[in-house]
Amino acid sequence: MSQITGRPDDGGARTDARDRLLGAAVEAFAARGFHGTTTRDIAAAAGMSPAALYVHHRSKExxxxxxxxxxxxxxxxxxxxxxxxxxxxxxxxxxxxxxxxxxxxxxxxxxxxxxxxxxxxxxxxxxxxxxxxxxxxxxxxxxxxxxxxxxxxxxxxxxxxxxxxxxxxxxxxxxxxxxxxxxxxxxxxxxxxxxxxxxxx
Amino acid sequence: MSQITGRPDDGGARTDARDRLLGAAVEAFAARGFHGTTTRDIAAAAGMSPAALYVHHRSKExxxxxxxxxxxxxxxxxxxxxxxxxxxxxxxxxxxxxxxxxxxxxxxxxxxxxxxxxxxxxxxxxxxxxxxxxxxxxxxxxxxxxxxxxxxxxxxxxxxxxxxxxxxxxxxxxxxxxxxxxxxxxxxxxxxxxxxxxxxx
Missing domain, CATH: 1.10.357.10 (Tetracycline Repressor, domain 2)
Structure with a gap:
């Protein structure tokens, strides 16, 4: 993890985190719909902080x-x-x-x-x-x-x-x-x- | 409106309010999904207070x-x-x-x-x-x-x-x-x- 950007230096780890968030988003959207899901829900399901989500994805949309x-x-x-x-x-x-x-x-x-x-x-x-x-x-x-x-x-x-x-x-x-x-x-x-x-x- | 129960005495007016809430719920659920809709959204769309909604319907569900x-x-x-x-x-x-x-x-x-x-x-x-x-x-x-x-x-x-x-x-x-x-x-x-x-x- 870079101390400056907070982003992983390792491309593989980064891809893994992105995929984990996508998988968590699929589960959350399926369970509660897009509008009923918060970025906090998705981050929590992926075992991350809400701030960490924004390192990988711009928004819920x-x-x-x-x-x-x-x-x-x-x-x-x-x-x-x-x-x-x-x-x-x-x-x-x-x-x-x-x-x-x-x-x-x-x-x-x-x-x-x-x-x-x-x-x-x-x-x-x-x-x-x-x-x-x-x-x-x-x-x-x-x-x-x-x-x-x-x-x-x-x-x-x-x-x-x-x-x-x-x-x-x-x-x-x-x-x-x-x-x-x-x-x-x-x-x-x-x-x-x-x-x-x-x-x- | 009864001063005691807060419910309309008039059966017709009551049915009208219930129908208005149902119509508002259809629009809200269609626009933002069930989980993305609050009872407040529905009441507001029907021109009522959230408390008034509960006079007519037990819950969003x-x-x-x-x-x-x-x-x-x-x-x-x-x-x-x-x-x-x-x-x-x-x-x-x-x-x-x-x-x-x-x-x-x-x-x-x-x-x-x-x-x-x-x-x-x-x-x-x-x-x-x-x-x-x-x-x-x-x-x-x-x-x-x-x-x-x-x-x-x-x-x-x-x-x-x-x-x-x-x-x-x-x-x-x-x-x-x-x-x-x-x-x-x-x-x-x-x-x-x-x-x-x-x-x-």
Whole structure:
């Protein structure tokens, strides 16, 4: 720890403290919502003083933004990976829905924060997240459109159908419980079947 | 106003004050979440003193419970009305999905609170809401099962499909915007088509 800045000299220790604060923020936001959480709550859960939090993060909103950005980046990446796994729209759709659904079941705590606390972001941060969300929506819409163009999908409004496919997966994070009777993989499997029907395969 | 109890003698005025507090609570919970809202915020938005709030409602949690109960009761009733509108599973499904989807778009502010703040309820209140939710889920599941039994629907897991149908409608409350390009009726119409495909009609 530098005696002058109060910041760790060790990059590894610093990253570790930042990650600990992010993990504590996820738990706190999930339990009490963004507005019901104080920076003091987050610091305490990470075993730090409130002052130490500000060494690593500018504000509570900054923590929410980092959680939201990494969540959306991970989701965008899994959509891109699924699309890259095949050139056939049917196989691509199955890959996207399987990965997207299982991701929202497994990461339900984080996904709820990422999807339900957007209005707490600053205008600038919300703009950055909206860009990522639009990219995810555009890739799924283009997939549905490519299937329609290839004659393998049939749907009167590819854009609304694409939104419904994402919506169905996002909502899994709301109702999924770790102690429930279905595994993330079982839900993902069933949802692949539903998705193929929704696009009129 | 009674000088002794501080409560309005007039039943009408009392109901009006209770409703004003409920409306103020909906706005406050929607803007800052349940945990980020104080009874003082709610009372101020209703043009009352914090003490006056307690004349009408026991606690902030009690307000959340009343909002949640009336929301779930309204949803259960619209499902029952839709089921009663026909004896044909196909027509019943269309009626349920149309009413359920449009309801979640039109009442998106209230629906978000009703669906995303359940964990803030007391154990006893959550139990009462869970009973209503199970009734809604059971009616939709039985509808899907009746269609399968009649040979007009085909789905490998009627229970998970019923849950997905409700999930799709609930999530409309998350993404719907009053200023968006689709009306609640247009979304409901498209979702009826998706629902018929999901059940394998």
């Amino acid at each position: 900054d923590l929410l933004f980092l959680i939201s950005r990494s969540g959306h980046e991970a989701t965008l990446q899994l959509v891109l990976d699924a699309l890259a796994s095949s050139e056939d729209p049917v196989e691509q759709l199955v890959a996207v829905v399987r990965a997207f659904t299982a991701h929202h079941a497994r990461g339900h705590t984080r996904a709820r924060i990422v999807n339900y606390e957007l209005s707490a972001l600053s205008v600038e941060h919300l703009g950055e997240i909206a860009t990522l969300r639009r990219a995810i929506e555009r890739h799924v819409r283009e997939l549905v459109e490519s299937g329609v163009a290839a004659g393998v999908f049939r749907t009167p409004d590819p854009r609304m159908t694409a939104l419904a496919l994402l919506s169905l997966g996002v909502d899994v994070a709301r109702w999924y419980r770790d102690e429930g009777e279905w595994t993330p993989e079982e839900i993902a499997e069933h949802y692949c079947g539903l998705a193929l029907r929704m696009v009129g395969r | 009690d307000l959340l419970f009343l909002i949640s109960r009336s929301g779930h009761e309204a949803t259960l009733q619209l499902v029952l009305d839709a089921l009663a509108s026909s004896e044909d599973p196909v027509e019943q499904l269309v009626a349920v999905v149309r009413a359920f989807t449009a309801h979640h778009a039109r009442g998106h502010t209230r629906a978000r609170i009703v669906n995303y703040e359940l964990s803030a309820l007391s154990v006893e209140h959550l139990g009462e809401i869970a009973t209503l939710r199970r009734a809604i889920e059971r009616h939709v599941r039985e509808l899907v099962e009746s269609g399968v039994a009649a040979g007009v629907f085909r789905t490998p897991d009627p229970r998970m499909t019923a849950l997905a149908l409700l999930s799709l409608g609930v999530d409309v409350a998350r993404w719907y915007r009053d200023e968006g390009e689709w009306t609640p009726e247009e979304i409901a119409e498209h979702y009826c088509g998706l629902a018929l495909r999901m059940v394998g009609r």
